[in-house]
Amino acid sequence: MPPPDAGPARAENARALASSIATQSPRALARAATQIENRTPEARALLRELFPRTGRALVVGITGAPGAGKSTLAGALITEWRARDKRVGVLAVDPTSPFTGGAILGDRIRMMQHHADPGVFIRSMATRGRLGGLAAATSDLTLLCDAAGFDVVLVETVGVGQDEIDVARLAGITVVVLVPGMGDSIQAIKAGILEIADLFAINKSDREGAAQLEQELHAEAPAIPILRTVALEGQGVPELLDAIEAARPTEQRRVLLWRWRLREMLLERLSSRIAEDQLTAAAESVASGARDPFDIVEEWTRTSPRHN
Ligand SMILES: Nc1nc2c(ncn2[C@@H]2O[C@H](COP(=O)(O)OP(=O)(O)O)[C@@H](O)[C@H]2O)c(=O)[nH]1
Numbered sequence: 001m002p003p004p005d006a007g008p009a010r011a012e013n014a015r016a017l018a019s020s021i022a023t024q025s026p027r028a029l030a031r032a033a034t035q036i037e038n039r040t041p042e043a044r045a046l047l048r049e050l051f052p053r054t055g056r057a058l059v060v061g062i063t064g065a066p067g068a069g070k071s072t073l074a075g076a077l078i079t080e081w082r083a084r085d086k087r088v089g090v091l092a093v094d095p096t097s098p099f100t101g102g103a104i105l106g107d108r109i110r111m112m113q114h115h116a117d118p119g120v121f122i123r124s125m126a127t128r129g130r131l132g133g134l135a136a137a138t139s140d141l142t143l144l145c146d147a148a149g150f151d152v153v154l155v156e157t158v159g160v161g162q163d164e165i166d167v168a169r170l171a172g173i174t175v176v177v178l179v180p181g182m183g184d185s186i187q188a189i190k191a192g193i194l195e196i197a198d199l200f201a202i203n204k205s206d207r208e209g210a211a212q213l214e215q216e217l218h219a220e221a222p223a224i225p226i227l228r229t230v231a232l233e234g235q236g237v238p239e240l241l242d243a244i245e246a247a248r249p250t251e252q253r254r255v256l257l258w259r260w261r262l263r264e265m266l267l268e269r270l271s272s273r274i275a276e277d278q279l280t281a282a283a284e285s286v287a288s289g290a291r292d293p294f295d296i297v298e299e300w301t302r303t304s305p306r307h308n
């Protein structure tokens with residue numbers, strides 16, 4: 001339980017941090033991002049401060065199979081947006097790799113050219129087995145970038161399962177990246193990715209099979225624009241960027257996003273009332289026949305919340 005004066009002090013700190021974020025201080029941004037990822041009470045106070053300054057950024061999801069070229073494409077898009085004087089935040093979420101290995105490290109190297117640029121903010125996150133919380137954290141990080149005045153927030157996720165689709169759902173515009181000759185187009189559609197795709201990018205179009213994949217995609221989803229890219233060479237990237245900007249999110253999409261987000265916030269808030277050991281103790285009492293699970297949940301949803 002925090003001391004009784006924690007609330008006002010927290011609100012004051014949040015206001016101070018929010019002002020530093022408005023001036024685009026990289027240190028303030030990094031500090032705020034860490035608090036948001038750790039789901040601290042400070043982060044919640046900060047987000048309340050920041051929310052009125054949000055609503056301007058274009059949030060773009062980039063999803064697709066591992067190795068499709070999402071990070072390379074993100075890097076090329078950043079270069080193009082910077083050339084057009086736009087500030088870009090990048091949130092790279094990769095549940096397939098631990099912090100120190102694989103794709104995250106590769107992403108760091110691919111994004112290196114942008115690291116010294118104050119017009120670009122990059123955050124890489126491994127999931128460490130907390131996908132639900134990750135979607136919430138990523139969503140809150142997009143609010144942070146938005147409030148800090150970034151014009152565009154790119155969210156890179158690996159499109160492999162329902163949880164990743166949840167992460168992709170928080171974007172206003174979602175680009176699904178596919179590659180020729182991997183036979184992944186139909187699979188992607190089956191995995192429910194079609195439901196969230198606003199644009200298809202056929203990356204690695206320097207390889208054989210791009211035309212065939214384009215035909216297949218068009219047959220499956222005639223209404224979704226298809227662009228061919230060679231991310232490594234920046235080919236097709238200005239056209240992709242134009243298509244992204246032309247596909248501004250609809251009101252319906254924004255309602256869907258907030259519907260999903262509000263439910264996430266409610267679940268996160270409710271489950272934060274119950275400590276892990278409390279949950280274990282309750283489970284033990286039900287398992288042993290001492291208590292009724294329905295009574296327990298009644299009690300938990302009636303008691304006053306913890307002060308955070
Ligand atoms: N031939 C070719 N290779 C590419 C292209 N784009 C990316 N790659 C390569 O594909 C590999 C995976 O790229 P990466 O961006 O890490 O994919 P991610 O896992 O989807 O983020 C890297 O070796 C890239 O250099 C492209 O357009 N053509």
Ligand SMILES: [Mg+2]
Nearest residue numbers: 070071103107
């Ligand atoms: Mg990547």
